[in-house]
């Protein structure tokens with residue numbers, strides 16, 4: 393008999409059967425046009441009026457009645473802790489706190505987007521909206537974790553370090569550092585091959601927003617561990633809220649559009665340091681980077697058809713433009729995996745380096761580039777990219793809305809179930 397705690401022993405199988413069962417139930421419910429019981433209207437707590445100043449987000453707010461449960465006390469303590477912070481955490485973190493607070497107490501963003509000139513409320517709305525369908529409990533936990541990270545970093549960790557080398561607080565799934573004119577955003581879930589969870593998409597959006605405004609010349613995206621990224625974390629499909637799978641797909645499409653939008657709009661030179669294999673969305677957005685440096689160990693794989701899905705990251709436009717329609721079709725329709733050398737020959741990768749000297753060579757190069765006049769680099773990027781921005785946003789919207797439908801298809805659901813069944817050896 394296998395031991396009870398073996399990786400694929402009975403308890404694990406039961407858990408995975410639960411996940412797969414949940415997916416099937418969600419999909420079946422949709423197929424018969426039914427609704428889950430918990431999606432039926434229940435007593436709605438009064439919505440808290442939006443916080444009107446960015447100065448002290450969330451702190452001015454009272455705990456809504458929706459924030460019930462075991463960690464309610466932790467949540468209240470965290471709100472009190474924020475008032476005691478010695479250092480101003482900065483607007484990015486405040487926006488994140490605000491967004492998590494709203495999500496934890498009210499759920500997904502439910503108010504109309506403020507007008508373009510209402511800058512502060514628009515930024516707050518965008519931060520909240522970017523949380524998509526993140527469950528209230530997760531938002532509450534993330535709020536507590538974020539505050540705890542802020543408290544400990546303001547107490548000790550950043551003391552004594554020069555400003556430029558400080559690790560930015562407030563991120564859990566990425567590590568953001570700035571040094572010598574380069575801001576580095578490192579995907580940090582190496583045990584899961586840097587698969588992108590919903591939280592990670594949101595943190596990357598916030599990190600890019602922060603990097604676009606800091607004083608660095610160049611921004612780098614890279615991965616920790618042996619992978620650059622294995623793309624969308626497929627557990628994003630199992631986290632179905634009570635509102636149902638359609639609502640999840642709708643919110644995920646918004647999240648996807650915001651995520652890709654932050655690459656389209658990024659104003660400074662953006663460099664991918666591809667430290668290992670890249671899959672799915674981590675490959676497609678490379679078409680929106682200014683430089684792509686890859687180790688010769690990297691591979692580039694977009695198995696969309698295998699997953700019952702379709703291209704995103706504007707790749708339906710950038711890939712044919714970069715490599716021609718036939719080569720783009722091989723990757724995007726037929727899921728051909730490219731080696732780093734092949735990706736370089738197709739123009740997706742700028743240069744390939746031997747793995748043994750990859751980090752040294754790339755960072756030496758980037759440090760030299762970061763000393764070039766910043767404004768000239770920004771303006772040059774703007775000239776190159778601005779002509780296509782509108783088009784890219786339109787393509788992004790179209791790809792996201794097609795995927796919203798795809799995620800509800802039996803082809804996609806079956807592919808996701810296969811992944812989990814194989815993982816659980818069902």
Ligand SMILES: CCCCCCCCCCC/C=C/C(=O)SCCNC(=O)CCNC(=O)[C@H](O)C(C)(C)COP(=O)(O)OP(=O)(O)OC[C@H]1O[C@@H](n2cnc3c(N)ncnc32)[C@H](O)[C@@H]1OP(=O)(O)O
Pocket residue numbers: 583584585587588622623624625626627628629637640641644648671672673674695696699701704799815
């Ligand atoms: C209802 C709608 C909701 C939709 C929400 C969508 C949000 C936006 C989506 C945007 C569209 C994006 C599309 C894509 O990116 S498509 C690509 C998706 N990625 C994959 O299909 C890769 C899946 N993973 C693998 O094939 C292999 O893990 C891989 C080849 C990457 C590595 O294999 P290897 O054998 O070397 O390592 P392991 O498989 O043992 O991996 C180690 C652990 O990491 C877990 N893992 C890795 N990648 C993922 C992933 N993408 N999603 C979830 N989990 C992943 C793997 O399961 C292992 O975990 P355990 O140690 O727990 O077993």
